[in-house]
Amino acid sequence: MKSLNGSDYAHNYDIVVKWMAEALRGETLDVIGIKTGRIEEVFGFEPVEIAVKSGRVDVIIRDETGAVFHIEEQRNLRKADMYRFASYHFQGAKQWPDLKDIILASGDVYAGEKSIKTASGKYEPVIIDFTQKNGQKRLAEIREAVSKGTFDNWLELVFLPLYGKETGKQRSMMVEEIIRFENQLFQADKIPVRLIAATLIISNKIIDKERLKTLWEEIKMLDIFEIAKEEGKEEGKKEGKLLGTVETAREMIMNALLERFNMESFRVAEKIKSLQNPDIIKALLSQAIRCRNMDEFETVLDKVS
Structure with a gap:
């Protein structure tokens, strides 16, 4: 119980x-x-x-x-x-x-x-x-x-x-x-x-x-995502600040999948690395936490990538 x-x-x-x-x-x-x-x-x-x-x-x-x-x-x-x-x-x-x-x-x-x-x-x-x-x-x-x-x-x-x-x-x-x-x-x-x-x-x-x-x-x-955004705001005049935030969020997705499902798919990793839209990345981060298995996550990933 x-x-x-x-x-x-x-x-x-x-x-x-x-x-x-x-x-x-x-x-x-x-x-x-x-x-x-x-x-x-x-x-x-x-x-x-x-x-x-x-x-x-x-x-x-x-x-x-x-x-x-x-x-x-x-x-x-x-x-x-x-x-x-x-x-x-x-x-x-x-x-x-x-x-x-x-x-x-x-x-x-x-x-x-x-x-x-x-x-x-x-x-x-x-x-x-x-x-x-x-x-x-x-x-x-x-x-x-x-x-x-x-x-x-x-x-x-x-x-x-x-x-x-x-x-x-x-x-x-x-x-x-x-x-x-x-x-x-x-x-x-x-x-x-x-x-x-x-x-x-x-x-x-x-x-x-x-x-x-x-x-x-x-x-x-x-928390990590919001910190990344705040750090980006503070460096708003610097080139590449959005890229740094996006890279951090992509790494978080990979870490979540690795921890939850022991994910080692090259195809999935390459798709995640190619993502650029912060809103899509944030949505996928949420899915990486909530999905019940890798198949469910890949279905969502295929729709947005």
Whole structure:
């Protein structure tokens, strides 16, 4: 039976940190009820003594006042998780004595004591229990505010998938609805693509593994393509800038086909290399991600080349 939590799909940890950094830098944590200055630095927390698991949020942030926060995200928070996080805290406190811990909790949240006393000291994190918020209601409120032009706290969208007590398919459908909404906002130039990526990271343990993987790959490809376009804009006065963007996108198609289908067709490779129209290339990139097999992709390729 197919999983509906995605917890066994591990993202690259460097990408997790990179995209969460892009989403958080310059913002505050006011949106989750934590008073901070503007966030200036976001980096991974990888103590030598403790292996950091990929596929989840585990970052250190430093704000403009110099305050340091350790942010953990945990679906179905348990007492055992508290002890594990406590060990992280005491390791981190060696470097940052005033380290403040924040746990983003969702799902079935442990209701017992939220502090741990050991010989090393006391671990007493701030736990943000997102089950107390109504995700569907808040999404509707945000949609309305956006339509009226009165909403600009885009960072809240990243945490929105954690809101509420829905489980299983109901939760998964809500997350997809949020991501589709974000995609509309991106297409309207209201949010950057990395905000969508950060939302996918937060949704790691919530949405079906295969669906998450598909969305993840689409965002990674879109992100690279948009970066290539932006680099091209910055070099708008230079000859050949469009060619560079096109070449990057063609390589992305080849890489996607190689990863998904182990594609080694000389004929297909030559056709892709001959493509010049950026719109066609972008459409084919999408097909390279979505097609079920190489025959399906080649049918599309033959129509446009």
